[in-house]
Amino acid sequence: MSTDKFMSCTVDRAGKKEAGRNGDPFMNRWPNRTLILCLLAASATAQNPPERDDPYVSRGNPTSPNGRYEWTVRTDHSIRYELVDASSGKTLASVKAYYPEIDSSNIQYAKANGVFWNSNGNVVALDELNRRRAGRLYFFTLRNGTVHEIDSESIIPIPVSANEGRVVVDPGWLSPAKIRVRLALKTQEGAFVSKYYLIDFTDPDQPKLEPAT
Amino acid sequence: MKRCDLRNLRTLSLTTLLFLLGCDDEDSVELANPLGSSQPAQADLVQAGMIADRAATAATIPQGDPNTPVPGNGDLSVLGGDANQNQQAFRQRFGLTDPTQEQLAQWEDYDARLTAYSNKDADWPYPTAASANWVGTTGTNGDPLAVEGTTVAVDFSRIPRGSLIYIPALDMYAEANDTGATQMWAQADAGQSDYSSTGAGRIDVYNLAGDRSSGQVEQNFQSRVGADEYGQIYVVYSGPGWKKGGG
Numbered sequence: 325m326s327t328d329k330f331m332s333c334t335v336d337r338a339g340k341k342e343a344g345r346n347g348d349p350f351m352n353r354w355p356n357r358t359l360i361l362c363l364l365a366a367s368a369t370a371q372n373p374p375e376r377d378d379p380y381v382s383r384g385n386p387t388s389p390n391g392r393y394e395w396t397v398r399t400d401h402s403i404r405y406e407l408v409d410a411s412s413g414k415t416l417a418s419v420k421a422y423y424p425e426i427d428s429s430n431i432q433y434a435k436a437n438g439v440f441w442n443s444n445g446n447v448v449a450l451d452e453l454n455r456r457r458a459g460r461l462y463f464f465t466l467r468n469g470t471v472h473e474i475d476s477e478s479i480i481p482i483p484v485s486a487n488e489g490r491v492v493v494d495p496g497w498l499s500p501a502k503i504r505v506r507l508a509l510k511t512q513e514g515a516f517v518s519k520y521y522l523i524d525f526t527d528p529d530q531p532k533l534e535p536a537t
Numbered sequence: 538m539k540r541c542d543l544r545n546l547r548t549l550s551l552t553t554l555l556f557l558l559g560c561d562d563e564d565s566v567e568l569a570n571p572l573g574s575s576q577p578a579q580a581d582l583v584q585a586g587m588i589a590d591r592a593a594t595a596a597t598i599p600q601g602d603p604n605t606p607v608p609g610n611g612d613l614s615v616l617g618g619d620a621n622q623n624q625q626a627f628r629q630r631f632g633l634t635d636p637t638q639e640q641l642a643q644w645e646d647y648d649a650r651l652t653a654y655s656n657k658d659a660d661w662p663y664p665t666a667a668s669a670n671w672v673g674t675t676g677t678n679g680d681p682l683a684v685e686g687t688t689v690a691v692d693f694s695r696i697p698r699g700s701l702i703y704i705p706a707l708d709m710y711a712e713a714n715d716t717g718a719t720q721m722w723a724q725a726d727a728g729q730s731d732y733s734s735t736g737a738g739r740i741d742v743y744n745l746a747g748d749r750s751s752g753q754v755e756q757n758f759q760s761r762v763g764a765d766e767y768g769q770i771y772v773v774y775s776g777p778g779w780k781k782g783g784g
Contacts, residue, residue, distance in 0.1 A: 378678065379663055423716065425693060429668055456654065456661045456717040487652065488718040508660050510718075514755025516659035 372438055372454040372492040380453070383438030384496070389445040393466070395437075399426055403434045405450055407464065407471060417471045422452050422459045433459070440493055443500045447525045449493050457488040457508055465528035472528070479523055479531055480507055487512050494520070501526045504536055611708025613686050615761045617655075617745035617754075620686030624709060627671060627687045631779070633710050636703060636771070644703065644771040647737035650730040651706065651768050653758035654690060654717060655746040656683070665743065667715035668698055671780065683715050683743040690715035690741035699777025704740065706768040707761070717741055730767060740770055 373379045386395040391410065398404050403421040408414065423430040438451035446466050452459030461476035482489035486509045494506035507519040520536040613620035628634070636644075656665045666680035667688050674682045683690075689702065689711040696702065700713040719739045731737055744754045762768060773779065 373661060373663075375662065379661075422720070423693065427698070454660050456658050456665075458716065458718045458720070482721075488721055490718065510658075510660075510751075512755075514653070514750075514752045516751060518659070 371494065372451055379455075380432055380436040382436060383451070384440040384449075384493075386439045388441050388448070388466075389443060393445075393448075395439045395448075395450065397421075397431075397434050397437070399431055399434075402426065403430055405434070405437065407448075416466075416469075417464055417473060419450065419462055419473070438493055440496050440503070442497050442503070442525070447501075447503075447528060449496075449503060451493045454490065454492045454508065457490045457510060459490060461491045461493065461505065463523075463525075463531070465525070467528070474531065476505065479533055480505070480521060482507075483509065485512065486510065487514075498522070613707060613709060615744075615757050616685045616707075616742065617747050617749070618685050620745070623672075623684055623686035627710060627712075630671065631701075631710075635708070641771060644773050645775075646769055646771050647731045649737040649768060649770045650739045651704065651762050651766050651770075652739055652741045653744050653755055654741045655744040655749075655751060655754045657746040657749075657751050657754070659751075665715070667743075670712060670714050681714075685743055685745040687711050688715055688743040689713055690717045690719055690743065692716065692719040692738050694720070695736060695738045696772060697776040699780070700775050701773040701779045702740070703771040703773050704742070704768070705771075706763070707742070709742075710773070711742070715741075715743065737770055737772070 372383065374381060374383070387410075388394070393416070394408050394410050396406050396408055398406050398418075402424040403426055404424065405419045405421065406415045407417040409416055421430065421434045423433055433453050433455060436453040438449070440449040440451065442448070448464050448466070450462045450464065452461070463474040463476060463479075465472045465474065476491040480491050488510040490508055492506050492508055494504060497503045502522050502524050505521050505523060507521065509517040509519070511517060522534045522536045524532040524534065526532070611624075613624050654665070658665070663678075664676040664680070665683040666676060667683040667690075669681050670684055670688060672684050672687075674684065676682050687710070689704075691700075691702075691713040693713075693716055696713050698714060698716075702711050702713055703709070704711060719741055721739070730739070742758065744758065746754050749757065759766065
């Protein structure tokens with residue numbers, strides 16, 4: 325799924341107001357339909373792990389909306405993800421893969437990542453494959469050529485009482501500033517629990533967390 | 538409120554409800570066995586039978602006195618399916634016997650946290666895949682499958698992929714050929730499990746769930762190894778060399 329396509333689904337509040345004014349029945353329904361289609365389309369393609377077909381396909385779009393930045397998987401010395409300035413080739417950020425040792429399985433897992441840019445291109449989520457809660461979710465904010473890394477677990481800590489847990493993108497950006505994520509937990513009793521949140525990056529330095537349904 | 542607005546609201550509510558139901562991993566897993574039966578599912582039985590058949594075919598009977606008892610009397614049925622049969626075939630194929638005190642003294646031992654995982658996991662709704670195992674069984678997408686009775690998942694940065702380990706609490710030899718969220722540090726493990734740079738950390742033992750829910754698998758496993766989940770493990774051979782006679 326391309327991020328551009330996904331972001332085209334973003335609900336436009338201004339558009340909703342405008343539709344209300346002109347009284348066109350179709351336009352009145354448009355925002356709801358768009359939101360529904362957006363959630364359904366995103367849920368079908370952005371689940372981590374994917375709910376069907378090949379679980380090892382990459383998700384999202386590694387390239388930023390303006391085409392200036394791109395995520396790549398490096399496998400020379402160790403397996404890692406790098407954010408590269410496409411024009412200069414300069415590496416702006418680097419993250420070690422959850423399984424960094426170089427072998428075919430680990431490379432397959434690393435390539436099954438998900439990259440989700442917001443429509444402004446100033447926040448990007450790097451979501452490693454969720455294989456039984458292995459892997460991590462990182463956020464990166466970009467401003468004036470500077471990249472800042474935020475570990476999702478610094479925003480949503482994994483409860484100490486959980487046997488295993490991690491945060492995944494689910495299903496993605498719902499607006500230019502808000503992304504919906506899922507805290508996937510395995511309890512000490514062996515049960516699986518999902519909790520949903522919205523992370524608001526209106527202030528990229530201080531992302532805010534709110535429960536979601 | 539206009540009629541069309543009400544219609545919109547109803548449509549949105551219904552669709553959101555359906556969407557949320559579709560997203561709820563927890564229910565889909567735990568409802569797999571509403572009656573709490575411990576009988577394996579048909580698909581699991583087929584898979585288990587296939588693995589066991591291959592294991593028996595590939596087994597090599599060690600030379601020696603035919604009256605010698607088959608080693609390993611630990612009951613691994615808690616791991617589901619053909620765990621006992623797989624363990625026996627595994628031991629036969631690689632000439633593994635119940636460890637002597639001398640052997641135990643030579644092997645590296647660690648305090649480890651013993652946990653269970655199975656083929657029923659909300660965050661991996663596929664057959665549980667291991668790296669190449671001794672049986673060579675693969676799923677439809679070509680992934681090697683975990684084998685109950687011989688597969689454990691470990692943190693490969695602590696125990697190299699393919700290592701042979703022995704778990705006294707289960708009387709089980711196992712191949713460390715799978716991994717998962719085994720890097721995860723549990724605060725409660727401090728002082729009870731060896732998470733040092735060379736420690737073993739967590740050992741996640743594969744179970745074929747059958748008709749059991751994930752919760753039942755966990756409950757059965759804990760009742761077998763003890764609710765505190767901590768125990769000793771031995772690294773018999775570090776890395777996959779033992780398959781070539783290194784063990």
